[in-house]
Amino acid sequence: MSIKKIIVLVYSILSISLIADYYKKGNEVHYEGYDHKNGKFINYNDEVKNIDLDSFEQLNPFYARDKNTVYFRGKETDIDRNSIKIIRLNLVKDKNFVYYGDKKLKVSPKNFLFVNQNVSNGSIPTIHAGSIFYVKDSQNAYHVKVDKDENIKETKLDNADVGKLVSWNEILAKDGKNIYYYGEKIGYIDVSSFDGNGMGYGKDKNNHYYNVTIVKDADYKSFKEIKGYINFAKDKYNVFYEDKIIKGADKKSFEPLKNGFSKDKFGYFYKEQRLEGISYEDIKDFMNSFGLGDKKVPGYKY
Known part of the structure; x- marks a missing residue:
């Protein structure tokens, strides 16, 4: 047949x-x-x-x-056949709900929007296993996470001013009152002066941050991200890996490498630690590997 x-x-x-x-x-x-x-x-x-x-x-x-x-x-x-509207491939809405696949989201279909300021509803990204994103309706906003098995976790943004809510990416959002990181309210960052996107370094009028973690030992005026590397920075006193000082690093000869490795004129570092007695030959394969496991790195103290 x-x-x-x-x-x-x-x-x-x-x-x-x-x-x-x-x-x-x-x-x-x-x-x-x-x-x-x-x-x-x-x-x-x-x-x-x-x-x-x-x-x-x-x-x-x-x-x-x-x-x-x-x-x-x-x-x-349960999707209503008369009012179904395709938003993006496997994301639809009807008169009652927004659906990922056949799963109902908490966000209302009325005035439904993606929050990302770089995304219009005409260019909504494809949603798939592993996706994270912010959405809102006229009253509430949510951070949505789709796990590897396509189960959905939705975090309602606490007391969000949805009219002013914007996000830089899938991780960080802000309104007129608060910063939200993966949907959780971060109360210690000053919203009006914050400059950052939640990926790498940022600052407000009080502190420098790695993601949303305060870099406690940073000299505020001289602290800067090392250009081209979102997890290395310097101030006039120290070199930093993420929010931690790389102890003993020589500022003048310091050079970031790949996969969290770096070097100065005295030797090599992994993350925030100097690798004592380790040569380039000892770490070159780790430096160039994908998905490096920490416990494989020679000389690193766990």
Whole structure:
């Protein structure tokens, strides 16, 4: 029996090819998708059950509907078929809720917005396992985290002024009163004078910060990030790795390297520690590796 393909769409999600398709097989509709975790094609549901063939339409690689129901990956959902609106691939809303896949988010669909100041709702990024982002409606705001199994954790921003809320990225947001880091309110940073994006170094009128951790031993006036490196800095007295002093580092000859390594004229460092008696040959493979485990670094005291 021949199989008639309805639509075949190929998307690239963070360099991962995703192929998904609803297709007719005789008087049945099936859904097939690519499981990028296991690297194989799978049928999420061998047959899309209870479907009305005459009114069936595919909306995108994930969603379809008939006169009664909206389907996600071939499974029936609670999404209202008359008011469904595709926001971005696997993010939709209806008159009642916003959905990631078939999971309801707490944010209201009324006046729903992504908070990131670099993102318009016309250029919303693809949401996938591992995503984090800020969203808001007319009354509340949330930081949303999607874990590797696509479970959702939502943190409501405490007392947020949603009208003034903006974010630099998926990590840090602010309104007129507070700074929020992964959705948690940070009460010790001065909002009006804060300069930073929560990734690397920033400052307010009182302190310098690494992410949102105070660099306690920094000389305020002379402290500066080393250009091109978000986790190394100097002031007139010391060199820093993140929020910690690299003890004994020679300021004039100090040079950041890769993967948390650095050097001065006397030798090498990993993070905030000098690696005593260690040569370049001892660490070159660690310096150039991806996903370095701390306990592999020779000479580092744990």
